[in-house]
Amino acid sequence: MNLPVLWFCVIALLWLGYLFLEGFDFGVGMLLPVLGRTDTERRVLINTIGPVWDGNEVWLLVAGGATFAAFPGWYASLFSASYLPLVLFLVALIGRGVAFEYRGKIDSHRWRRSWDTVIFLSSWVAAIGVGLVLTANVTGIPLDAHGDRVGGPLAIVSWQALLGALAVAGFAVVHGAVFLALKTSGDIRERARRLAVKAAPFALAPLAAVLLVVQFQRGSALTWIPLLLVVVCAALAVHRLLADREGQAFALLGVAVAGAVVTLFGSLYPDVLPSTVDPANSLTVAGAASSSYTLTVMSWVALFGTPAVLVYQGWTYWVFRKRIATTHIPVA
Amino acid sequence: MNVLDIARWQFAITTVYHFVMVPLTIGLAILVAGMQTAWVRTGNPRYLAMTRFWGRILLINFALGVATGIVQEFQFGMAWSDYSRFVGDVFGAPLAMEGLIAFFVESTFLGLWIFGWDRLPKRVHLACIWAAAVATNVSAFFILAANSWMQHPVGVQLVDGKPRLTDIWAVLGNSTVLATFPHTLAGAFAVAGTVLVGISAWRLWKAKADGPVFRSSLKLGAWVGVAAFVAVAVSGDAQAKLMFQQQPMKMAAAEALCHTEQPAGFSVLAVGDVSQPDCENVKSIELPGLLSFLANSDTSSKVTGVTDLVGQYRAKYGSTYADGTPIDYVPMLPVTYWAFRLMIGFGVLAAAGCALALWLIRRGRGPGRWFARLALFGIATPFLANALGWIFTEMGRQPFVVAPNPSGVDGVWMFTAQAVSGKLTVGEALTSVIVLTLVYGVLAAVEAVLVVRAVRKPVEAAEPDDTPSSDVFTFAY
Numbered sequence: 001m002n003l004p005v006l007w008f009c010v011i012a013l014l015w016l017g018y019l020f021l022e023g024f025d026f027g028v029g030m031l032l033p034v035l036g037r038t039d040t041e042r043r044v045l046i047n048t049i050g051p052v053w054d055g056n057e058v059w060l061l062v063a064g065g066a067t068f069a070a071f072p073g074w075y076a077s078l079f080s081a082s083y084l085p086l087v088l089f090l091v092a093l094i095g096r097g098v099a100f101e102y103r104g105k106i107d108s109h110r111w112r113r114s115w116d117t118v119i120f121l122s123s124w125v126a127a128i129g130v131g132l133v134l135t136a137n138v139t140g141i142p143l144d145a146h147g148d149r150v151g152g153p154l155a156i157v158s159w160q161a162l163l164g165a166l167a168v169a170g171f172a173v174v175h176g177a178v179f180l181a182l183k184t185s186g187d188i189r190e191r192a193r194r195l196a197v198k199a200a201p202f203a204l205a206p207l208a209a210v211l212l213v214v215q216f217q218r219g220s221a222l223t224w225i226p227l228l229l230v231v232v233c234a235a236l237a238v239h240r241l242l243a244d245r246e247g248q249a250f251a252l253l254g255v256a257v258a259g260a261v262v263t264l265f266g267s268l269y270p271d272v273l274p275s276t277v278d279p280a281n282s283l284t285v286a287g288a289a290s291s292s293y294t295l296t297v298m299s300w301v302a303l304f305g306t307p308a309v310l311v312y313q314g315w316t317y318w319v320f321r322k323r324i325a326t327t328h329i330p331v332a
Numbered sequence: 333m334n335v336l337d338i339a340r341w342q343f344a345i346t347t348v349y350h351f352v353m354v355p356l357t358i359g360l361a362i363l364v365a366g367m368q369t370a371w372v373r374t375g376n377p378r379y380l381a382m383t384r385f386w387g388r389i390l391l392i393n394f395a396l397g398v399a400t401g402i403v404q405e406f407q408f409g410m411a412w413s414d415y416s417r418f419v420g421d422v423f424g425a426p427l428a429m430e431g432l433i434a435f436f437v438e439s440t441f442l443g444l445w446i447f448g449w450d451r452l453p454k455r456v457h458l459a460c461i462w463a464a465a466v467a468t469n470v471s472a473f474f475i476l477a478a479n480s481w482m483q484h485p486v487g488v489q490l491v492d493g494k495p496r497l498t499d500i501w502a503v504l505g506n507s508t509v510l511a512t513f514p515h516t517l518a519g520a521f522a523v524a525g526t527v528l529v530g531i532s533a534w535r536l537w538k539a540k541a542d543g544p545v546f547r548s549s550l551k552l553g554a555w556v557g558v559a560a561f562v563a564v565a566v567s568g569d570a571q572a573k574l575m576f577q578q579q580p581m582k583m584a585a586a587e588a589l590c591h592t593e594q595p596a597g598f599s600v601l602a603v604g605d606v607s608q609p610d611c612e613n614v615k616s617i618e619l620p621g622l623l624s625f626l627a628n629s630d631t632s633s634k635v636t637g638v639t640d641l642v643g644q645y646r647a648k649y650g651s652t653y654a655d656g657t658p659i660d661y662v663p664m665l666p667v668t669y670w671a672f673r674l675m676i677g678f679g680v681l682a683a684a685g686c687a688l689a690l691w692l693i694r695r696g697r698g699p700g701r702w703f704a705r706l707a708l709f710g711i712a713t714p715f716l717a718n719a720l721g722w723i724f725t726e727m728g729r730q731p732f733v734v735a736p737n738p739s740g741v742d743g744v745w746m747f748t749a750q751a752v753s754g755k756l757t758v759g760e761a762l763t764s765v766i767v768l769t770l771v772y773g774v775l776a777a778v779e780a781v782l783v784v785r786a787v788r789k790p791v792e793a794a795e796p797d798d799t800p801s802s803d804v805f806t807f808a809y
Contacts, residue, residue: 043808050809051443054398058436064405065428072420079409079416080753086410087764090403091771097399098775101391104809105782147417148755290421294497298425305432313440319451330804 003296004289007070008272010302012265014066015134018059019168020257022130025049025056027176029096029123030169032116035180035192039109040326042116046100047329048183051320053100055313057093060130069298073147073288074272081141081149082133082156089129092122127172128165132157135164138214138264140274143281150277158276160213167210170203171260175253178237182246185323193241196249200238208234211263218267218274226266229259336752338761339411342768344726346403348719349772353397355718358472358517359524360390361465363556365458372458381545381791386528387461388786391446396779398439403768411761415733415751419481422488422497426478426504434471438464450806472520473513480509482734483725484578490743495734508578511571518563519679519721521556523714526682528553529689530711531787537704542791550689550699557686557714564679569626576627579735581641581661582728585668587623589637596635598622602669638662649736653749663730671724678717685710 028049036042049056068075079086095118103115139160142150149155177196181189211227219227237252268274272288275281289295364387371379405427408416416423441463448457481487487502488495497503532550535542576583587599597618621631628635636644645661652658685707692699699707729735736745 046809047805051447052440054443055436055440057402058431058439061402061405061435062428062431064409065424065431067424068405068409068416068420069424069428072416072424075409075420075424076413076416076753079406080411080413080756083410083753083756083760084763086406087767090406091767093402094399094771094775097402098395098778100809101395102778102782105392106785146754148413148753150755153757153760290424291491291496294421294425297497297500298428301429301432305429305436309432309436309440312437316440316444319444320447327803328805329808330806 003292003299004070004285006299007066007289007295008265008269008285011063011066011070012261014059014063015265016258016261018056018063019130019171019261020254021056021059022053023127023168023172023175023257024179025053025176026123026127027172027174028180029119029176030127030173031176031180031192031195032120032123035177035188035195036116039112040329041188042112043104043329044184044188044324044326045180046103046119047324048180050100052313052316054097055316057097066298066302070290070295071272071283071285071288072290073283077143077147077149077273077283078133078137078141081143082136084153085129085132085156089126089133092125092129095119095122096126123172124169127169131165131168132161134168134264135210135214136161137273138268139164139217140276140282142277143273143275143283144277145281147281147283160210160217163206163210163213166206168207170199170206171257173203174200175257178241178246178250178253181241182250183323185325188326189246189323193244193246197238197241200234200241204234207260211260214264214267219263220266223263223266226259226262230256230263233259333758333762335756335758335761336749338758338765339752339756340748342411342761342765343407344723345765345769346400346407346772347726348722349776350397350400350404351718351722352715353393353400354472355516355520355523355715356393356527357390357397358468358520359522359556359560360386360393360527361461361468362521363524363528363552364390365461365465367552368458368461372454378544378548381542382549385545385786385789385791386549388789389527389531389783391442392779392782392786394442396775399775400772411753411756411764412733412751413753415746418494418746418751419734422481422485422495422503423478425497425500426474426481430471430474430478434467434474437467438471441467447805447807469517472516473509476513476516477504477506477509480506480512483512483729484508485734485737485741485744488741488744490741495741495744507574508571511567511574515564515567515571515721518560518567519714519718521560522564522679522682523718525553525555525557525560525686526714527711529557529686530707530709533689533699533704533707535787536699537701545791547693550693554686554689554693558683558690561679561683561686572626573629576635578738579729580636580738581638581645582663582668582725582735583627584636584638584641585663585665585728586672586724587635588665588669589623589635590639591637592634592640593637594624594634595621595632596623596627598626599669601673638665649745653747659731659747661731663728668724668728671720671727675717675720675724678713678720682710682713682717685713 028045032042032045036045099115099118103112136156136158139158141156144150174196177192177199180192181196184192208231211230215223215227233252233256237249240248240252270285271282272285273283364383367379367386368383371383441460445457445460445464448460481503484506485495486506487497487499489498528549532546532553535546536550572583588602589596597620599616599618602616623635624633625631627633642661650659689699692703731747732745733748733751734744734746
């Protein structure tokens with residue numbers, strides 16, 4: 001395997017980490033008013049992700065940084081073409097970020113309710129934004145020969161991209177509910193489990209749909225394998241959930257995300273960013289990659305950096321492994 | 333207004349704003365880690381109270397710093413895509429390294445520290461704040477290495493019209509970053525020290541109850557502030573000497589030095605319009621020979637002025653852009669001239685305040701009401717100095733976004749006008765600058781309210797309950 005292909009895989013891996021991890025913390029925010037009926041319950045929900053959401057978000061930052069370093073043209077074209085959707089996405093991430101930290105800082109009902117609204121809305125907007133841009137990247141955006149967008153500010157929004165937006169949002173809802181069933185105890189746990197089971201057929205349908213669209217548009221015979229894995233794992237996850245095995249359901253959803261990412265990036269290859277105007281304008285793994293010296297340097301950094309990240313982030317989840325119930329929450 | 337101007341305003345607004353939070357985080361994280369170390373080693377509840385009090389302010393500030401930091405990374409691709417295409421082979425690497433090596437550690441271990449009070453052994457919990465604090469500083473290094481490459485490109489070769497990385501150690505060991513990093517770090521500690529002094533002085537005057545906690549904090553802050561100022565001055569001098577060689581136009585613009593002088597004096601204040609590169613109608617109070625000394629460590633040496641440099645730049649880098657419009661090589665002189673002076677002025681004020689605080693509290697004395705008020709306003713001074721320093725160094729580099737390296741690397745430079753995203757519309761750019769500015773404005777107000785409330789809160793010195801039988805968390809959102 002040559003270095004550009006390796007870095008294409010690294011970026012897919014970073015997306016996998018991001019979708020798996022921030023997927024459930026988006027989901028928790030998206031379900032905040034649904035599963036959190038009282039202020040204490042909402043605090044239980046927020047505290048399941050309190051120590052980890054920021055570390056989860058860094059996966060996106062590193063995915064962005066790695067794309068910049070390994071495929072500058074990809075980073076430049078995708079980000080500039082998606083300008084307005086990304087502004088909205090950024091505003092949502094800013095809102096979410098401060099909301100978790102600021103929510104409990106003033107003891108007032110109105111104050112906390114306002115931040116609850118920010119968490120709820122921004123989690124939805126961010127999940128939709130991620131799905132939109134990621135799917136547009138895979139199914140293609142109108143690019144000219146220089147790599148600039150052809151068309152207006154919303155040129156990246158296609159029906160496929162909108163379907164992808166629904167897919168990520170729907171997945172985040174289910175993933176978040178399963179995570180909550182795994183991380184809470186008592187009434188919330190039961191409600192989260194029931195919600196996940198009930199919502200799964202509807203919420204995961206767009207994911208299956210968008211993967212099929214991608215498969216028929218760009219996939220190969222090989223990408224059928226991860227695609228089928230997604231469907232099987234998602235179905236099994238619901239089955240395990242019915243048997244009260246939240247841990248297994250969560251792990252199966254993890255495999256499903258991996259399958260989805262492999263389907264998407266496997267179909268994308270050998271392009272990194274296809275042009276819908278003219279295939280000749282598409283950016284490719286070989287064409288958009290940085291020099292082999294830069295990729296070698298980055299490979300060394302990733303070789304030592306990535307395992308370390310996995311170890312200490314894993315340790316964080318171990319430290320905060322205890323289920324949270326309303327009885328754990330201190331009085332404000 | 334064109335897209336270029338709007339994109340520049342947006343970058344300026346978001347960066348200067350982000351850099352209000354950053355230096356406080358860099359400095360305060362280390363100081364809080366130090367406070368907690370003192371508590372773990374001595375068991376003195378005063379140090380625990382300090383850790384808790386300043387830790388809360390650190391976190392309020394950190395949250396906004398993180399939130400606004402994401403915008404910075406995305407902005408290069410969004411608004412400056414031609415810049416990103418041009419420099420990607422070099423510039424992306426330090427950004428990716430920052431994420432992978434520093435920012436992951438910072439955000440993960442800060443989460444562990446926030447929620448770990450009753451769930452981690454004391455020393456492991458202490459190690460978490462140190463990991464986060466050190467990572468914050470490492471993060472600063474990588475970002476400054478990226479910025480320094482824009483100021484002074486090294487470690488590259490021009491291949492197919494683009495810089496190609498040939499030596500990563502040259503980029504990470506760039507003489508510019510070796511001078512900029514200590515200068516920025518010292519500036520950050522000046523901020524943290526002054527914040528400690530300002531808030532502690534106010535608390536000491538306001539409520540005597542927590543006297544020992546804020547006396548210790550004030551003393552610590554003042555010493556840090558004074559020491560940081562010395563480091564700022566020494567590193568700043570080194571940086572300036574370097575800049576006289578690497579970007580002579582920037583330093584001539586810092587002085588609004590129109591004509592080459594030998595020896596050159598340092599203009600302390602100017603009356604009149606410094607915006608004209610011909611220096612008519614400007615009366616300036618000068619310290620003779622000082623500029624020569626700053627540039628070359630020699631009071632009688634020659635310093636080249638703006639008008640002569642323009643000729644040299646035109647000969648070397650061309651006199652028109654591709655579309656035929658002439659290139660203006662002179663940065664905005666009123667901005668560079670005044671930003672440079674005010675940076676130094678506010679820095680001196682902050683240090684003087686810290687030194688004065690040490691004198692006022694000698695042998696058990698209190699700071700007094702007038703100083704408490706003064707110190708509270710004085711908190712703004714090091715923030716202003718930091719912001720003005722960045723405004724100076726970035727505006728002084730114009731019209732370049734990647735300034736040419738006058739020795740060593742050939743052909744690598746980029747004009748800001750060529751860097752902006754080609755198809756970005758005025759509507760999009762205006763929308764984003766307005767939306768971001770409004771959101772940032774609201775959050776500034778929120779942060780201010782929260783910090784004021786945190787400052788007014790009584791200190792807590794109750795030992796965290798780390799017995800596993802306890803069911804209620806010591807800390808939860």
